[in-house]
Amino acid sequence: MAKDPDNTKNPGLNMAASPGEPPAGPGPGVTYVHTLSSVDELLERDAQREKDGFPRKIRIGRFMKPARGGKDKVILVPTTVEEKFMHDTRPQDEQEEQTTSGSGDGQEGDVIGEQPVHQSSGSGKGASGEGEGGGHEIESSAYDLGRILTEKFQLPNLKDKGKKRSLTKFTYDLTDRHVGIGQVLDKKATFRQIIKTNIALGRIDESGEIDTSDLMMGPKDRIFRIVSREKDFESQAMVFFVRDYSGSMSGKPTEAVVSQHVLVYSWLLYQYDRQVETRFILHDTEAKEVDDFHTYYSSTVAGGTRVKSAYQLVNEIVEKENLERDYNIYVFHGTDGDDWDSDGRETLPELKKMLLYSSRVGISIAERYFGGQSKTVVERYLRNSGLLHEQATRLSLDTFSENADEDRLIEGIRRLMA
């Protein structure tokens, strides 16, 4: 018969011999039952691959469903590619057009539709009245990703993450209630208790008015407020994600930079046990702050590039909100390495200022053409400035190709955080 009838009940997962069936074939103890492996098991298998001398194959990918108001859903999933010899049908050239089928009226050459290059223009929309409660868009799975990155990909653990400030602080407030003795009498609570006592004693007439002078008061009816210690959780890290969104970034460089930023975010989230806040900043020749990851991810304009504007904005925010006192500040900047400020004369002073308070400034450059002999503008002036050596503990640079895969990006985090 075509089908083992038992199999049909458990599609996909348990396709092997049914439990009732005597083991056919190999000796006892061998079952054909295959259960779906968990992500952890799959990653373990992947780690074993490396020991066996084959490169790892499982990567962490994500699905993102954009939604209004920054409530995008992001789900992280394991992915893998089965490598085969295949024809490369990707356009060899960015300019090469994508074509597809269509049907309908019109002359050759007619434009039949337009699609904005950048979907959300941020500034024009205004009214982001969600407040802080809107929450950040990357779901709790980011924390898991952080764990996976740390454990399975051996990303470094932050050594002195708690040095600057403790995880919790305490405030003292008259919040607890205490019966009998205490500092301040809670009149309302006390009166409520007296009423209860008198109802129990049957001294209150349900229909009539209550004459308070008739009420009796027991010794345990007095309730006081006393000073108590309150735990106040504090976000430990403030992460600024800064991204160049000029025209030259569209497509792969954005993809690479944003992918890396998601990974960095996840990793920090794990390192700081979820006590991480994020700010998103986009810049072309001017910088602006955006509310959520989705806007950060999907915006593009076709303008020029001035890195200085972004650094300046970060400095302003930190200064205005006095963030330096309360947070470990991280700044991650993703760019394709282009800057109109060709020798960094304007950018470098802002960068130096930033280095004064940041725990780490990580700059990722997604190069459009990898392996080119000449370095990008940003890389060149950074190297020339000598800051990479002077401030080696605070400033790091990672340059990769716009085609970099997940492994390379994770390796990049290692470099950025080393």
Added chain:
Amino acid sequence: MELIDQHTKKIMEGCKERARDAGLSFGNETLEYIVTNRDLVDLGPKNMIPTLYDYWVHDVEVIKERSRYELYPSNPYETVINTRPAISFYNDNNPDWLNVMIFYHVLGHIDFFKNNLLFAHTWHEDFEGQALSDKRYIAKLRSEKGRWVDYVIEFARGIDNMVGLYSVLSSLNRKENSVPSRLDYYFDVFLQKEKKVRSSKYLKEIERYNKACRDFPETSDPVFFADVATVYPEFETLYGRYRETNRIVPKDLMEFILENSPFLARDQNRWMKPVVEIVRKTALFFAPQIRTKTINEGWSSYWHEKLFLQDDRISGNEVGFARINAFVTALPFVGLNPYAIGMRLFEHVEEMGRTGKISHAFQKLLDSGQRKKFDHKDVLGQDWVFKVRENFSDFTFINTFVDQDFVDKHKLFVAGRRLNPRKKVWEYYIKSRKAKDYRQMLLDSLYHPPSLEIVEEKTAENLLYLSHRFEGKPLVKEFIANTMMGIEFLWGGPVKLETTEVVMPAPEPTGLAAFYAAFATDPFPGSSREASYRRVVYTMENRKLSKGVL
């Protein structure tokens, strides 16, 4: 997952009769199961074959697809497995009348599987059952060899897209003995190439053979060759060797490795061979399906529309039918829908057949007015769709029948997308309405694995030399290393791959970036560059990949 209820099954049996009357042909027995969306998601990575062997990559896919389903729920209607008896799955969200429409669609697929010649090698197979036994075999091996079974599966799957479907198909029809007879070998090869005899001697031999024919009409050959054996005692051995080496069996890479790999031949590795064979067999089973997507879906859509509307039992659901049918078979304004194109192509073929347009008389007409008016009532016109369904694959189907009349009739065009930097938008525009361009666009979207040749002259005891026939597109670079590593593992020695790559001229130095910035209307400076090609050879040795230019 459960069998469909008897009520629906009875309706379906009625569908079979109606479909048979219309000319479709399929086996009597079919199995229908009701499944949930989750079943379908879980079965997806196994190509809907519940009994396919287990492999961890499928697990990764299942986990991924379940998450995707959370974000983007979908509701696939049906799926059919090409096995005996044919099995089909129906979504438990389908109403009954919809299952009837779907069943007509399914019958189209079953008919296609059974009659299209590309599937000839699967006609007598109970694939489900075979897959189950393979699955058990692999599970048993896994309990002995552990993860190494999975490595072998992985590496075999790395080359399973290049299985020789066509050589398998042609071997079904080829006469057993395509090797030259002893006599032909003696005169055509042995005397001329081996012995290089003079022509006088050659003629003398012919004369001697003719004489044998005259003297011993019944036993001319044995008599003649008895004499040959005394003159050339080595003749028989040479002929045997010649037969061996000149069997005309084009081998695909997997088969070649199975037969010749010194690594797999070792005693301790012999268990790997059946694993590779299972992977190869599975790939061969799916190979025709990937090559007949448009024509198969077109055929089924063509029939479900015809048969549903003729079915009196389900009248009253025309509106629901119209809605779903339009959803499935509409030509999108922009975008490619193979169901829609395939269905309309079959309608086109039917019309061409009916009016006698599939004929030389029509094809030599150039005047479009006359072409339009052309109508030779062809009684056998309907037969054409059946002939096409039997003999065509996606490529031949599209290549033959997408003509200007077809493109004009459905107002089809090639849609291009370009950046308008001034307005900051992607513009979609009508790039071409020429049949030639439209056909090319369709053909470019078809599945086409690269063609690799085993260069036997350069292949030695432990070196495997492969040559990629360049067809205008390079190989995906990122995949070369791991694929070759797999081949190296299965072969047990270094592997070389000759292929062609595209060379892009170096970009302008970024020092000019400031200069370009001044003219920032073009977001991709310096992109008007010409590509050139060069032949390179990759070498995989000890899991290290290196590349040299030829």
